[in-house]
Amino acid sequence: MYGKRRDPEARLTMKHLNRTQDGFTLIEAIVALALVGTVGVALFGWINTNLIALNRVEAIHQQNEATKNVVEYMKSVNPMQEPEGTVQFGEYRIHWRSERTGDIVDGSGYPTGTGAYQLAMYRTDVDVRENESIPWFDISLRQVGYRKVRESTPGFR
Numbered sequence: 001m002y003g004k005r006r007d008p009e010a011r012l013t014m015k016h017l018n019r020t021q022d023g024f025t026l027i028e029a030i031v032a033l034a035l036v037g038t039v040g041v042a043l044f045g046w047i048n049t050n051l052i053a054l055n056r057v058e059a060i061h062q063q064n065e066a067t068k069n070v071v072e073y074m075k076s077v078n079p080m081q082e083p084e085g086t087v088q089f090g091e092y093r094i095h096w097r098s099e100r101t102g103d104i105v106d107g108s109g110y111p112t113g114t115g116a117y118q119l120a121m122y123r124t125d126v127d128v129r130e131n132e133s134i135p136w137f138d139i140s141l142r143q144v145g146y147r148k149v150r151e152s153t154p155g156f157r
Contacts, residue, residue, distance in 0.1 A: 063137055070094055070126055070139065079122035080145025093132050098124040098143070109152070116152045120145050 024032075069089060077085070079098035086095045101123050107115030124141045 066092060066128060066136070067139060070128060071141070074124065074126065074141055074143070077124075077143070078145055078147075079124055079143050080118075080120060080147050083122075088132075091130060092136060093129050094126055095129070096124050096126045098122040098145070100145070101142075106149075107146070114150075116148050116150050117146045118149050 066089075073087065073089075073094070074096065077096065079100075083098040084096065086093060099122060100120050102121040104118050104120040107117040107119050109115040122143045122145050124143050126139045126141065128136045128138065130136045
């Protein structure tokens with residue numbers, strides 16, 4: 001092996017293989033940009049999907065809060081005396097209409113006899129609107145309506 005001469009072309013090839021690179025080639029830069037772009041598009045799509053889901057959750061939360069407010073308010077409404085009405089709640093307005101679903105009956109007195117009130121079941125449809133014109137959601141409630149029709153009879157003495 002010591003006396004043999006190497007081929008000059010083989011020496012040039014070895015020289016090329018041992019040379020270190022000083023930078024990126026154009027192909028490498030294009031591939032890197034394509035990878036960064038693909039990752040960026042995927043990340044943007046993921047963020048966009050999460051923002052849409054967040055907006056939906058926020059809208060449902062607002063509707064749930066408004067529903068709680070409407071139901072709490074409607075607890076104070078006696079459908080026998082106020083069968084229809086409208087109330088403004090800040091950013092939204094509610095309108096209700098009640099319809100009797102059963103007969104009017106006399107309440108029972110304690111311990112016996114007829115009570116001072118008449119009672120009836122009502123179905124109350126509530127329409128909730130944003131900014132007084134844009135329909136938001138509707139709910140339907142079952143309520144007891146009442147009215148005082150006589151003085152109370154004395155109970156136990």
